[in-house]
Amino acid sequence: MSRLYGDPIEVWTRDGEPSQFVWRDRLYVVRRILDHWVVAREWWKTSETDPGERRFWRVEATPDREVGTYELRFDTASGGWLLLRAWD
Template identity: 80%
Template sequence: MSRLYGDPIEVWSREGQPVQFVWRDRLHTVHRILDHWVVAREWWKTSDSDPGERRFWRLEADPGGRVGVYELRFDTAGEGWLLIRAWD
């Protein structure tokens, strides 16, 4: 079962891929990338000439003891990370 969140997170990346992130004051270490996809933002929903992209990663990460599955999103226009979904 998954839960939706949309929480801002701090992410460390290497070569454009997340390797660690902090969510709810816990450091999560990424073990494996399960999926990665890119969605172009709709130009009519943005106010500038570069609408940017939203990059998504579904991954396995460990907050210290139990590996879980998480979905992260990076918005290139705002340069911000969100934790979108977590699976129990």
């Protein structure tokens, strides 16, 4: 079962992929990237400074010994990250 959040998070990347993130004052280490995809906005909503992409990652991560699955999103326009979903 998954839960939706949409919480802003701080993310560290390595080679363009998330390697660690802080969510609710806890540091999570990404153990494995399960999936990655890009969603582009409609062409009329983009500009030279805003390509209008949102990049998504589904990852396995852990703050301790228990590994969970999380969906992260990076918005190229704002440069911000969100934790969208977590699975039990």
